[in-house]
Amino acid sequence: MxxxxxxxxxxxxxxxxxxxxxxxxxxxxxxxxxxxxxxxxxxxxxxxxxxxxxxxxxxxxxxxxxxxxxxxxxxxxxxxxxxxxxxxxxxxxxxxxxxxxxxxxxISDSQNLYPEDPVTRARVNQLMFFNAGTLFPIDSLIFTQYFRGNWPPKKTKIEQWYSALDHLEYRLTNNRWLVNDKMCLGDICCATTVGSLQLLVPLLDRHVKLSAWINRIRQLPCFQIHLRGVQRLKAFVETSS
Incomplete structure (x- = not known):
């Protein structure tokens, strides 16, 4: 169940x-x-x-x-x-x-999160597809294994997760955000996935830029939404351990 x-x-x-x-x-x-x-x-x-x-x-x-x-x-x-x-x-x-x-x-007058420039928008889409096709499926599988009592998860799955985080780290090499120097939808969707799985799989020391990126997102007023969600998830994790 x-x-x-x-x-x-x-x-x-x-x-x-x-x-x-x-x-x-x-x-x-x-x-x-x-x-x-x-x-x-x-x-x-x-x-x-x-x-x-x-x-x-x-x-x-x-x-x-x-x-x-x-x-x-x-x-x-x-x-x-x-x-x-x-x-x-x-x-x-x-x-x-x-x-x-x-x-x-x-339906919004503001396009700051989803720029109309075709190239920039394609890069934002790329990030969201990366979250949908790579980040989130790994996140979901690791949580599923935890709640089914199959813990720790397979080493290969953890390696896949850290490899995905390495990709995000690389994207931050020359920019403050994942696409350029402005935050976009891709930053938000990836941040909620990464932030949630930290309950079970923390970042590694090599993810310096990624850690700084998360701290920047923490400064946003709307980050409280993520914190409330993580606390709700954490309570479920603790009762299932």
């Missing part, structure tokens, strides 16, 4: 929200609703992005630890029974954290 709850915990999230300043005229009459659990890194990612874009969202808590994502109520919202899920308008649902974050940027 713990395995299935955890697997659904780390699938991504979605919300409903609206912004007085950034949503299109037609969307102004519809409130965006986000369904999720703050313990999930993808949920944290979307919430942090929304906060930085000044987009208000009606957050509906779906308690993953109580398997509320498998309830009839939520299954009607997202048949995949995964969080997040963002209700945009009526029956229109967006159910992937990266897609939701890009949508929020598309």
């Amino acid at each position: 713990v395995y299935f709850r955890l697997r659904n915990l780390f699938q991504g999230i979605s919300w409903r929200c609206y912004s007085k300043n950034s949503i299109s005229r037609n969307a102004m009459t519809n409130k965006l609703v986000l369904y999720g659990d703050e313990a999930s890194p993808p949920v944290q990612f979307v919430m942090m992005a929304g906060s930085m874009l000044n987009i208000e969202m009606d957050f509906r808590h779906i308690d993953i630890f109580k398997a509320e994502n498998r309830s009839d109520f939520y299954t009607k919202i997202n048949p995949l029974q995964k969080v997040p899920a963002l209700r945009v308008d009526g029956d229109v649902i967006i159910s992937d954290s990266h897609a939701i974050a890009m949508y929020l940027c598309s």
Whole structure:
């Protein structure tokens, strides 16, 4: 049971929200609703992005630890029974954290997190795909093994994780942030994944730039969202040890 709850915990999230300043005229009459659990890194990612874009969202808590994502109520919202899920308008649902974050940027006047320049945007996308295809799957598998009692995890999986962190370290060689000298969506989504897994697998001494990068993100007001989520996840980790 713990395995299935955890697997659904780390699938991504979605919300409903609206912004007085950034949503299109037609969307102004519809409130965006986000369904999720703050313990999930993808949920944290979307919430942090929304906060930085000044987009208000009606957050509906779906308690993953109580398997509320498998309830009839939520299954009607997202048949995949995964969080997040963002209700945009009526029956229109967006159910992937990266897609939701890009949508929020598309309805915002500010493009600081998702620049319109084609090359820069492609590099931001590259980071988010790296999180979706590499970072998060490793994170999820390591947590799954922990909650199933298969601890420590296989050495190869830990090596893969540190190799992924080495890639992020390399990207910070000449920049303060992962794409250039300005923070973007890629920084936020990778930070929530890296920050969450530190509960089980800490950074190594060789990740000097990565550590400094995380400290810079800690200075953001929206980082409190990540901290609350990690504390919720930590409580579940401690009760399952």
